[in-house]
Amino acid sequence: MKGGKGKATAKKETAEVLKPSDDRLGKRKAAAKADKSSKSKANKDKKAKKDPNKPKRPASAFFVFLEEFREIYKREHPNVKAVSVVGKAGGEKWKSLTRAEKAPYEAKAAKRKSEYEKQMSAYNKKQESNADEGDEDSDRSKSEVNDEDDEESGEDEEEEEDDDDE
DNA sequence: TAACTGATTGTTGGC
DNA sequence: GCCAACAATCAGTTA
Numbered sequence: 001m002k003g004g005k006g007k008a009t010a011k012k013e014t015a016e017v018l019k020p021s022d023d024r025l026g027k028r029k030a031a032a033k034a035d036k037s038s039k040s041k042a043n044k045d046k047k048a049k050k051d052p053n054k055p056k057r058p059a060s061a062f063f064v065f066l067e068e069f070r071e072i073y074k075r076e077h078p079n080v081k082a083v084s085v086v087g088k089a090g091g092e093k094w095k096s097l098t099r100a101e102k103a104p105y106e107a108k109a110a111k112r113k114s115e116y117e118k119q120m121s122a123y124n125k126k127q128e129s130n131a132d133e134g135d136e137d138s139d140r141s142k143s144e145v146n147d148e149d150d151e152e153s154g155e156d157e158e159e160e161e162d163d164d165d166e
Numbered sequence: 167t168a169a170c171t172g173a174t175t176g177t178t179g180g181c
Numbered sequence: 182g183c184c185a186a187c188a189a190t191c192a193g194t195t196a
Contacts, residue, residue, distance in 0.1 A: 058178090
C-alpha cells in the first residue's frame with residue numbers, strides 16, 4: 001500500500017481525542033475511520049474485481065450540494081485546496097440550510113438516483129446474460145454501456161422548483 | 167509514479 | 182433494522 005497510512009493512524013488518534021459533537025456524526029466518523037482502514041484493502045479488492053461497467057452510486061443531495069459548494073468555496077478561498085477543509089465547511093453549511101434550500105439538491109439527487117436505478121437494471125440484466133453465456137461479450141457490453149450513457153444526455157435540470165412542500 | 171489519506175453527509179446494499 | 186461501504190474532490194504523503 002501506499003498512501004499516508006501512518007498519517008492516517010496519527011490522524012485517527014487525533015480524531016478520537018477530538019470527540020465529535022454529534023452522536024451520529026461520531027458514528028459516521030468512526031465508520032469512516034474503520035472504513036478508511038479497510039478501505040485500502042477494500043480499494044485494492046475493488047480494483048481487483050470491481051466491474052468498471054458497474055454504475056457509480058448516485059450522489060446524495062449533500063454531494064450535489066457539495067459539488068456546487070466546492071466551486072464557490074474555491075472562488076472565495078482560492079488558496080485552500082484541502083478537501084478536508086472544504087468538506088467540513090460544506091458539512092456545516094449543509095446543516096445550516098433550510099429544507100426549502102435543500103430541496104433543489106434533493107430533487108437533483110432524486111433524478112440521479114432514478115438514472116442510477118435505470119443503469120443498474122440494465123447492468124443487472126447484462127450480468128444475468130453474462131452468467132448465462134459465460135463470456136464472449138466484452139465488446140458487446142461496452143456498446144451497451146454506451147447506450148446507457150446516451151440515455152442521460154437529454155436532461156439537465158428542470159425540477160429545481162419543487163421546493164414548495166413546506 | 168501509483169495508490170492512499172482526509173473530511174463531510176446521505177444513500178445503498180448486504181446480512 | 183443495522184451498519185459498512187461508497188459516492189466527489191485533490192493536495193499531500195508514502196512506499
